[in-house]
Amino acid sequence: MGMIELEINGIQVQVPSGTTILDAAKKVQIKIPTLCYHPDLAPWAACGICVVKVEGSAKMLRACATPVAPGMKVITHDPEIVNVRRTVLELILSTHPNDCLQCPRSGNCELQKLAADFGIRDVPYEHRAMDLPTDESTPSIILNPEKCIKCGRCALVCQNMQNVWALEFLGRGENTRIAPSADVSLAESPCIKCGQCSAHCPVGAIYEKDDTRAVWDALADDDLHCVVQIAPAVRVAIGEAFGFEPGSLQTGRTYAALRRLGFDAIFDTNFGADLTIMEEGTEFVERFVNGHGALPLITSCCPSWTDYMEKYAPDFIDNFSSAKSPHEMMGSMSKTYYAKKMGLDPAKIYMVSVMPCTSKKYEITRTDEMFSSGYQDIDTVVTTRELSRMIKSAGIDFPNLPEEECDSILGEYSGAGTIFGATGGVMEAALRTAYNLITKKNLGDVNFMDVRGIEGVKEATIDVDGTPVKIAVAHQMANVEHVLDRVREAREKGEEMPYHFIEVMACRGGCVGGGGQPYGATDELRKKRASGLYTDDRGCAHRCSHENPEIQKIYSEFLGEPLGHLAHRYLHTTYRPRHLYAK
Numbered sequence: 094m095g096m097i098e099l100e101i102n103g104i105q106v107q108v109p110s111g112t113t114i115l116d117a118a119k120k121v122q123i124k125i126p127t128l129c130y131h132p133d134l135a136p137w138a139a140c141g142i143c144v145v146k147v148e149g150s151a152k153m154l155r156a157c158a159t160p161v162a163p164g165m166k167v168i169t170h171d172p173e174i175v176n177v178r179r180t181v182l183e184l185i186l187s188t189h190p191n192d193c194l195q196c197p198r199s200g201n202c203e204l205q206k207l208a209a210d211f212g213i214r215d216v217p218y219e220h221r222a223m224d225l226p227t228d229e230s231t232p233s234i235i236l237n238p239e240k241c242i243k244c245g246r247c248a249l250v251c252q253n254m255q256n257v258w259a260l261e262f263l264g265r266g267e268n269t270r271i272a273p274s275a276d277v278s279l280a281e282s283p284c285i286k287c288g289q290c291s292a293h294c295p296v297g298a299i300y301e302k303d304d305t306r307a308v309w310d311a312l313a314d315d316d317l318h319c320v321v322q323i324a325p326a327v328r329v330a331i332g333e334a335f336g337f338e339p340g341s342l343q344t345g346r347t348y349a350a351l352r353r354l355g356f357d358a359i360f361d362t363n364f365g366a367d368l369t370i371m372e373e374g375t376e377f378v379e380r381f382v383n384g385h386g387a388l389p390l391i392t393s394c395c396p397s398w399t400d401y402m403e404k405y406a407p408d409f410i411d412n413f414s415s416a417k418s419p420h421e422m423m424g425s426m427s428k429t430y431y432a433k434k435m436g437l438d439p440a441k442i443y444m445v446s447v448m449p450c451t452s453k454k455y456e457i458t459r460t461d462e463m464f465s466s467g468y469q470d471i472d473t474v475v476t477t478r479e480l481s482r483m484i485k486s487a488g489i490d491f492p493n494l495p496e497e498e499c500d501s502i503l504g505e506y507s508g509a510g511t512i513f514g515a516t517g518g519v520m521e522a523a524l525r526t527a528y529n530l531i532t533k534k535n536l537g538d539v540n541f542m543d544v545r546g547i548e549g550v551k552e553a554t555i556d557v558d559g560t561p562v563k564i565a566v567a568h569q570m571a572n573v574e575h576v577l578d579r580v581r582e583a584r585e586k587g588e589e590m591p592y593h594f595i596e597v598m599a600c601r602g603g604c605v606g607g608g609g610q611p612y613g614a615t616d617e618l619r620k621k622r623a624s625g626l627y628t629d630d631r632g633c634a635h636r637c638s639h640e641n642p643e644i645q646k647i648y649s650e651f652l653g654e655p656l657g658h659l660a661h662r663y664l665h666t667t668y669r670p671r672h673l674y675a676k
């Protein structure tokens with residue numbers, strides 16, 4: 094790619110051809126303000142706050158969507174440009190509720206920050222905010238269209254990144270509003286609850302449903318035995334809320350914070366991930382070696398993916414692993430195995446999952462199997478963002494906490510369990526154990542580098558002691574159709590399947606980029622979070638799920654065999670086709 098030389102604010106800069114003015118300016122430490130722009134999305138120049146002057150152009154140009162040209166002379170900041178930007182902001186604020194103190198995005202809002210940066214104290218236009226109802230119909234995300242600034246990020250994410258098309262702009266002119274497609278409620282729409290719209294919205298128009306009140310109430314109830322688990326991806330992201338670098342491993346401090354919040358037992362979803370691998374890995378061997386069940390086997394631990402599949406690809410139901418997701422397995426095990434071992438009444442156990450995910454809030458009542466212990470297996474899900482707020486409001490000095498351990502008997506985890514949080518991690522974990530189950534030997538090198546990284550679809554053939562296993566890993570829903578179509582084509586032609594095993598995660602980068610993680614995810618940040626998980630993996634005493642001593646114990650003391658009678662009762666689920674628009 095050729096390099097282009099230009100001048101920005103009198104500073105010479107050299108960038109690859111095709112670079113936008115916005116990115117070229119970053120290279121020389123100049124920050125042009127943006128609102129509709131997001132690095133995950135193609136720029137569509139909707140808000141106009143990034144305007145700059147380019148010598149020879151009669152009008153100001155939008156830096157996010159204008160590529161650099163040789164010899165270009167750009168001015169990014171002068172009184173006239175700043176005035177135009179101020180006017181853009183004032184016009185937005187003139188139709189905005191401006192009730193920051195009660196807003197879920199307060200302190201973390203891109204509009205609020207820009208208004209502060211520009212020192213806006215009053216707005217010289219008549220205030221005329223729209224009066225629109227808030228949509229609270231899903232258990233995962235809330236849509237407040239009154240706060241929408243029409244930047245379009247959420248709709249672009251939902252349509253182009255997730256291929257769901259649940260959100261669009263309805264109405265015209267000043268009556269334009271963001272809404273679920275066909276103007277139904279979000280619960281009736283094809284929404285898969287991934288929360289990526291909320292993670293990309295710059296303001297408080299779409300946000301996670303806050304369930305912290307229920308957790309505080311449970312913690313204050315002396316009758317309840319409160320247990321909690323943290324998902325793999327939480328530990329490498331929660332530090333961002335407290336000033337740590339993305340990807341810094343905060344497992345021990347998070348355990349300590351949860352203990353100080355008052356939980357009676359601190360568990361780890363990584364243990365549940367190990368359990369999932371025991372079931373899913375055995376399922377794979379049953380299908381691949383013994384021919385019992387459809388191939389390719391498809392992972393099912395992402396509830397947005399299973400929701401998508403039930404709505405958009407029900408022809409793959411037989412291919413899905415029936416293993417529940419790791420946190421659901423933890424829920425049923427805490428109210429059966431743990432309750433029995435500790436002599437506790439399961440009715441008094443209150444299980445909280447801390448997840449990177451808004452979809453897990455929906456999953457906990459998805460089917461009857463989520464009540465397998467005789468009670469709702471998981472009582473409440475809070476996201477990484479919600480837990481950070483709880484820690485702050487409890488006055489816990491997170492950065493200075495000592496690192497603590499989690500509790501036995503649902504806490505010890507292998508490296509395979511922790512990499513679940515990154516795209517490719519479930520596949521890698523499953524291969525580590527499937528190799529052992531198929532060959533009865535342990536792997537020399539447990540690292541499967543082909544499945545790591547941020548490419549949308551990763552395909553590889555793995556040599557399992559002379560037998561080729563063809564795999565595919567897809568993340569971000571829009572990437573999955575390519576994989577599914579290859580399988581459909583082989584089915585139609587009666588050809589050999591292109592894959593034996595497929596992993597799909599709905600969010601870009603996997604759960605490290607989940608819809609409930611701290612704001613501001615980019616590929617760079619997702620990679621740092623994933624790298625934190627691989628560091629955790631390397632530091633684990635056991636790298637494979639089947640080597641985890643507490644996993645061996647739970648099978649010998651309680652569950653019996655993987656895929657056995659009790660495992661089916663507590664650790665597996667079912668799927669059914671669903672209508673795109675709920676009836």
Ligand code: SF4
Nearest residue numbers: 192193196202296297
């Ligand atoms: S969206 Fe931002 S600017 Fe608007 S009320 Fe909320 S915090 Fe304030």
Ligand code: SF4
Nearest residue numbers: 251284285287288290
């Ligand atoms: S949660 Fe996901 S599927 Fe639902 S509207 Fe948001 S981006 Fe679309």
Ligand code: SF4
Nearest residue numbers: 395450599600604607
């Ligand atoms: S990829 Fe992870 S965070 Fe995203 S919806 Fe699926 S399970 Fe949740």
